Amino acid sequence: MPYTDEQLAALVRGDSVHRDLYTxxxxxxxxxxxxxxxxxxxxxxxxxxxxxxxxxxxxxxxxDVLMVRAADxxxxxxxxxxxxxxxKVVADGEGCAGKxxxxxxxxxxxxxxxxxxxxxxxxxxxxxxxxxxxxxxxMRRLPRVESYRGFVFASQAAEGQALVDFLxxxxxxxxxxxxxxxVGEVEVAGGVFRVMQRSNWKVFYENLHDTMHARVTHESxxxxxxxxxxxxxxxxxxxxxxxxxxxxxxxxxxLELRAYDNGHGYMEGIFNPGAAERDPVSRAHFESxxxxxxxxxxxxxxxxxxxxxxxxxxxxxxxxxxxxRVIRPVAVDRTLIEIQTFRCKGAPEGVFKRAMLYAxxxxxxxxxxxxxxxxxxxxCQEGNATRGGDWVSMHRYHGTDRVxxxxxxxxxxxxxxxxxxxxRAWKAYMEAGAGNGAAAAAKGDGACC
Ligand SMILES: [Fe+2]
Numbered sequence: 458m459p460y461t462d463e464q465l466a467a468l469v470r471g472d473s474v475h476r477d478l479y480t481x482x483x484x485x486x487x488x489x490x491x492x493x494x495x496x497x498x499x500x501x502x503x504x505x506x507x508x509x510x511x512x513x514x515x516x517x518x519x520x521d522v523l524m525v526r527a528a529d530x531x532x533x534x535x536x537x538x539x540x541x542x543x544x545k546v547v548a549d550g551e552g553c554a555g556k557x558x559x560x561x562x563x564x565x566x567x568x569x570x571x572x573x574x575x576x577x578x579x580x581x582x583x584x585x586x587x588x589x590x591x592x593x594x595x596m597r598r599l600p601r602v603e604s605y606r607g608f609v610f611a612s613q614a615a616e617g618q619a620l621v622d623f624l625x626x627x628x629x630x631x632x633x634x635x636x637x638x639x640v641g642e643v644e645v646a647g648g649v650f651r652v653m654q655r656s657n658w659k660v661f662y663e664n665l666h667d668t669m670h671a672r673v674t675h676e677s678x679x680x681x682x683x684x685x686x687x688x689x690x691x692x693x694x695x696x697x698x699x700x701x702x703x704x705x706x707x708x709x710x711x712l713e714l715r716a717y718d719n720g721h722g723y724m725e726g727i728f729n730p731g732a733a734e735r736d737p738v739s740r741a742h743f744e745s746x747x748x749x750x751x752x753x754x755x756x757x758x759x760x761x762x763x764x765x766x767x768x769x770x771x772x773x774x775x776x777x778x779x780x781x782r783v784i785r786p787v788a789v790d791r792t793l794i795e796i797q798t799f800r801c802k803g804a805p806e807g808v809f810k811r812a813m814l815y816a817x818x819x820x821x822x823x824x825x826x827x828x829x830x831x832x833x834x835x836x837c838q839e840g841n842a843t844r845g846g847d848w849v850s851m852h853r854y855h856g857t858d859r860v861x862x863x864x865x866x867x868x869x870x871x872x873x874x875x876x877x878x879x880x881r882a883w884k885a886y887m888e889a890g891a892g893n894g895a896a897a898a899a900k901g902d903g904a905c906c
Pocket of ligand 1: 666671674830
């Protein structure tokens with residue numbers, strides 16, 4: 458046991474954290490047990506497994522799992538392991554298992570809920586303790602699986618908060634994302650981008666609400682956007698969204714940063730009812746929502762001016778442009794980012810095209826903006842590996858965070874409240890002792906939808 462609870466707690470101060478949190482593989486291993494072994498983690502969206510037998514593999518912390526649609530419509534999340542020799546039952550990616558899973562090694566078969574179906578030459582197992590009804594001969598299900606409006610989360614702990622309570626104040630971000638559809642539903646569409654970053658997973662979360670970096674880190678991209686706009690005599694959307702990072706500090710200071718338990722939070726601008734009609738795509742969107750919900754509600758939905766949301770441990774939904782950047786820790790210095798884009802079902806096609814444009818220009822591996830951040834995350838990783846200092850600062854507006862009925866709120870949009878809140882949650886997870894997640898995972902039973 459490399460760290461006691463006291464030693465772990467000492468790595469997080471109210472205004473700073475120790476660099477070991479980003480560089481020590483032993484810390485990373487503990488995070489996989491104590492955070493990813495316990496918390497609700499986003500697995501994928503139900504629309505990624507639309508038909509019976511459809512599966513989608515992913516990583517939940519350090520575990521290979523798959524999400525599968527069973528014949529009764531339920532979505533299950535299983536560890537991707539055959540109980541015979543331990544082989545991964547399906548290769549990484551997506552596909553359709555048909556009516557059952559069949560391990561490619563010795564053809565053991567499993568129902569779509571993971572339960573044991575059969576083995577070839579069964580007589581060879583007679584008289585042994587092989588028992589098809591014994592769960593240890595099935596593909597193990599994750600202990601808890603729940604879907605919130607199509608977003609499937611799983612927990613490796615058998616007990617804990619319900620998903621809605623875990624999400625708390627950021628549930629409203631998922632609601633707003635779905636409410637932008639006239640039928641209240643979204644689906645993953647247009648493919649998924651994947652980017653492997655050479656940095657620790659926590660740096661990405663910190664950056665999501667780091668308003669002080671925008672006009673510095675992204676200077677090259679917003680300056681190029683401004684030059685281009687000058688040259689062509691207009692500022693189309695693809696340049697406008699790059700230009701935004703160049704707003705003066707006074708702009709960022711006015712944003713509101715909300716922080717909730719479990720490390721979650723979001724960044725919000727002033728409610729903007731005018732957003733509903735500001736351009737032809739928004740107008741058509743507004744009309745489709747007005748027909749479904751009435752004008753006032755449509756204005757509320759499109760007026761919610763929320764930028765990045767943090768669901769700590771899972772990633773960042775973006776409501777206005779319908780993205781989910783899923784953050785998958787791989788190693789202490791490797792993080793896989795999976796960028797999902799959503800179509801609002803029933804909304805005009807222009808809304809989806811705009812979401813794709815945002816994904817390409819801002820978030821994709823070949824965008825003009827994301828590489829700015831990735832370069833800095835890597836510099837943080839490499840700088841924190843030196844003996845140049847032990848502490849990482851989160852001092853900005855420390856001591857001023859306001860507590861209200863359901864969480865905390867910044868006094869200034871440049872506050873480092875979100876980072877402090879994330880590490881408050883980190884400390885709570887990490888101090889709580891080892892073993893709970895692993896013990897709960899061993900019980901293994903869960904399904905949803
Ligand atoms: Fe950035």
